Amino acid sequence: MLRSLGADAVPVRRPEEIADLDGLVIPGGESSVMDKLSRAFGLAEPLKSAIAAGLPVYGTCAGLIMLADTVLDAITGQQTLGGLPISVRRNAFGNQIDSFETDLAIPELGDPAVHAVFIRAPVVEAVEDGVTVLAQLDDGRIVAVESQNLLGTAFHPEVTGDTRFHQYFLQKVRDRVVLPAD
Amino acid sequence: MSTVETPSQNGRSEHGSSRVKRGLAEMLKGGVIMDVVNAEQAKIAEEAGAVAVMALERVPADIRSQGGVARMSDPDLIDGIIGAVSIPVMAKARIGHFVEAQVLQVLGVDYIDESEVLSPADYVNHIDKWKFQVPFVCGATNLGEALRRINEGAAMIRSKGEAGTGDVSEATKHIRKIKSEIAALSSMSKDELYVAAKELQAPYDLVVEIAETGTLPVVLFTAGGVATPADAAMMMQLGADGVFVGSGVFKSGNPAERAAAIVKATTFYDDPSVVAEVSRGLGEAMVGINVADVPAPHRLSERGW
Numbered sequence: 414m415l416r417s418l419g420a421d422a423v424p425v426r427r428p429e430e431i432a433d434l435d436g437l438v439i440p441g442g443e444s445s446v447m448d449k450l451s452r453a454f455g456l457a458e459p460l461k462s463a464i465a466a467g468l469p470v471y472g473t474c475a476g477l478i479m480l481a482d483t484v485l486d487a488i489t490g491q492q493t494l495g496g497l498p499i500s501v502r503r504n505a506f507g508n509q510i511d512s513f514e515t516d517l518a519i520p521e522l523g524d525p526a527v528h529a530v531f532i533r534a535p536v537v538e539a540v541e542d543g544v545t546v547l548a549q550l551d552d553g554r555i556v557a558v559e560s561q562n563l564l565g566t567a568f569h570p571e572v573t574g575d576t577r578f579h580q581y582f583l584q585k586v587r588d589r590v591v592l593p594a595d
Numbered sequence: 596m597s598t599v600e601t602p603s604q605n606g607r608s609e610h611g612s613s614r615v616k617r618g619l620a621e622m623l624k625g626g627v628i629m630d631v632v633n634a635e636q637a638k639i640a641e642e643a644g645a646v647a648v649m650a651l652e653r654v655p656a657d658i659r660s661q662g663g664v665a666r667m668s669d670p671d672l673i674d675g676i677i678g679a680v681s682i683p684v685m686a687k688a689r690i691g692h693f694v695e696a697q698v699l700q701v702l703g704v705d706y707i708d709e710s711e712v713l714s715p716a717d718y719v720n721h722i723d724k725w726k727f728q729v730p731f732v733c734g735a736t737n738l739g740e741a742l743r744r745i746n747e748g749a750a751m752i753r754s755k756g757e758a759g760t761g762d763v764s765e766a767t768k769h770i771r772k773i774k775s776e777i778a779a780l781s782s783m784s785k786d787e788l789y790v791a792a793k794e795l796q797a798p799y800d801l802v803v804e805i806a807e808t809g810t811l812p813v814v815l816f817t818a819g820g821v822a823t824p825a826d827a828a829m830m831m832q833l834g835a836d837g838v839f840v841g842s843g844v845f846k847s848g849n850p851a852e853r854a855a856a857i858v859k860a861t862t863f864y865d866d867p868s869v870v871a872e873v874s875r876g877l878g879e880a881m882v883g884i885n886v887a888d889v890p891a892p893h894r895l896s897e898r899g900w
Contacts, residue, residue, distance in 0.1 A: 426862065441622040443646040443682055450644065450862055474622070488641060488681055504681060509705035510728050512615045515608035532618045533683065533705065572618050 414571050414579050420586075428455045436469040436586035438579075439476030441532065441569050444503065445488045447479055457494060464496040469562045469589055471582040477558075477565035478503055478535050485538065497563050498541035505536040505554075505567075517548045517568075519557065522577045529556070529568035536567055562589070611728030616750035619683065619705065619730060620814035623647055623837055627827065627858050628816070630654050630841040633672060634679035640844070643854035647683040647705070649839065650676045655712050655759025655895070656842035656881065665713040667695040673702050685732065690899055691717025693726075700729040706751070708732045709744075711898035712758045712841070721899070724748030734818065736769045736896055738776035739795035742805070745813060746798045752811060754835070755896040756819015759842050761883025763820040765896055766830060770817045774834045780806040819896065822847070822881050824860030824874045831864030848878030 415422040415438065422438075425431065437460075439447070451457040464470055464480075472480040479494050481501040506512065512533055516526035527548070537555035540546060548557035548566070556567040557578075562585065570578040609615075626646030631637040637648045650673050651665075652658075658665045667688050677684050683705035688695035690709055695716070699707050709722050711734050721744065724731040730750035735741035741752045754773055756766030776795070783791060783806060792802040804812060817830040818839035827838045838861050844854045856873035863869035891897070 442624075443622070443626060445641065445682065446626060446644045446646055446858070450859070453859065454863075486681060508677075508703040509616075509619055509683065509730065510610070510700065510703065512619065513608055513610045514612060514615055530614055530618055532615060532622055569618065572614060572621070 414574075414576060415583070418576055418579055418583055420583055426454065426456070428459045431456070431459050431463055434463070434468065435590050436471070436582065437463075438582070439470060439472040439479050440571070441474035441476065444475040444478040444484075444493075445491050447475055448491050448493065451479075451494075452492070457492070460494050461496075464494060464563070467562050467589065469564075469582065469585045470496070471564040471566075471578070473566050473569050473571065474532065474534055477501060477537075477567055480563055480565050481537075483539075497544065497558065497560050497565055499537050499544055499558060499560075499565075500539040501535045501567075502538050503535050504533050505538075506531060506534055509533055514573075515550070517550075517556070519548045521547055522581060527570065527575055527577065528573050529566075529570070530572045531556075531568045532572075534567045537565075613750065616730035617813050620732070620751035623683070623816075624814055625862060626837050627854075627861050628685065628837065628839045629844055629854060630839070631676060631845070632668075634675040636845055636850075637676045637680045637684075639851050640854055641680040641682050643851055644858035645682060645854065646837070647685055648676065648680060649708060649841075650684060650686040650704070651710075651712070654842040654845060656761070656846050657759075658712065659759040659884075659889075659893070659895075665689075667692070667699065667713070670698065670702055673699070673704065677703060687713055688722070689713040690715040691720050691722060693722045696722050696727060696729075696731075700727055704729065706730050706732055708753075709749075710734060711755060711895050715898050718900075721747050724750075732816075734896070734899055735773065736899075737772045737795075738780075738805070739797045740899065741773060741811065741815075742795065742797035742801045745811070746801060749813065751814050751816065753816040753818040753839055755899075756817065756821070757886045757889065758819045758895050760820050760886055760889065761822040761843060761846070761881040762886045763822065763826045763829070765886050766817050766820045766826075767833065769819070769896070770815075770830060770833045770835055773811075773815065777805055777809065777811070781809040820883075820886070821857070822883060824856045824870050824877075827857045828860045828864040828870045831861055837861065843881055846881035848880075853877050853880070
């Protein structure tokens with residue numbers, strides 16, 4: 414999807430691949446496995462430093478969990494990269510049978526509503542100051558947030574082909590490349 | 596169709612759609628799914644980095660050695676496994692046994708494997724998987740079989756291999772077969788696809804879709820005989836989206852370390868130095884049996900049609 418929007422997208426699995434990045438997307442998957450592998454292969458610490466230094470990162474679903482400062486219902490010993498001052502509850506909706514798709518009104522992205530797919534998805538249970546809430550479910554639960562260089566959604570925009578979240582993220586990346594923060 | 600729509604202020608909300616069913620498999624890509632028979636094994640698998648676990652009554656190697664009819668697990672065991680881990684839990688139902696599938700759906704498993712590893716309950720029909728909200732994974736030895744399963748509603752395919760042997764040769768054969776048949780379709784002109792569909796014994800519309808996209812519309816894992824990190828990495832290099840490991844972990848000398856090593860080798864499947872590193876000192880792999888020594892009537896991959 415990022416390639417279709419004109420970005421040069423590469424997979425990242427090794428610490429030495431981080432230095433060349435202007436932005437990073439942490440996709441869906443199993444957050445406990447991402448955590449284990451990122452630590453086992455020395456990716457976690459350089460990523461934390463890069464996030465602190467302002468690297469734009471977009472996390473979807475498990476990626477949102479990786480960006481959260483606090484995770485509820487984590488497996489024993491599970492850690493995150495952090496950076497977003499939020500609490501996220503892992504797998505907040507229940508089993509796969511409770512997974513769903515729905516439309517979400519997101520003013521920042523304009524009309525029409527974003528069709529969002531939630532697959533064993535997390536929700537954001539608490540946000541601290543400085544975090545912008547981009548989307549909420551009908552019951553008020555928070556499912557998309559932004560804070561400085563970080564963007565997170567509990568759902569998967571890549572599954573429906575709606576490019577607006579990725580465009581929104583790429584704009585963050587472009588803004589920083591053109592005008593470095595320091 | 597089994598989808599359920601509920602009104603929403605934001606707009607329509609839908610459960611059990613193909614997108615939601617296939618989507619979970621998308622999230623498992625690049626990962627390892629491990630067979631477990633109880634909560635303790637499930638914990639070990641989760642600790643080792645499995646992206647999901649597969650609950651079954653006995654691992655295929657035991658089904659093979661003990662014989663008898665193999666069925667869905669006891670619901671107590673499945674509840675125990677669901678309670679023990681936070682990663683997705685899959686469970687096996689017998690081919691055609693739609694009531695076992697109904698039971699598994701009620702128990703809240705995240706995926707049902709309609710599996711040839713268990714004794715078939717129907718030698719003619721597979722389960723009508725569209726009737727369920729829970730997604731299904733099914734085995735296939737070739738593209739035609741994969742497309743017949745997708746036509747019945749499967750949201751994920753795994754190549755069958757020969758479960759419970761520790762011999763990877765059938766897994767290799769099946770993933771190569773499926774990949775080469777997809778490639779062949781992609782190179783055909785449109786007027787050849789009618790006969791291709793007939794020969795594959797697959798629905799024409801799906802055949803056209805594969806020819807156009809060059810890929811299955813669902814995730815393709817591989818299974819059946821993977822016992823070492825190198826086996827798993829080979830399946831990934833052959834084009835699998837991920838790997839099922841059955842008896843290979845818990846029939847080996849050191850399940851926890853072997854499981855973690857297979858996970859790492861699956862992630863870094865294209866880096867032989869990582870595969871070499873994680874393969875060191877794992878102790879005994881499952882002893883295994885050569886598929887050639889298994890008499891044809893006992894080959895699990897020949898179940899399903």
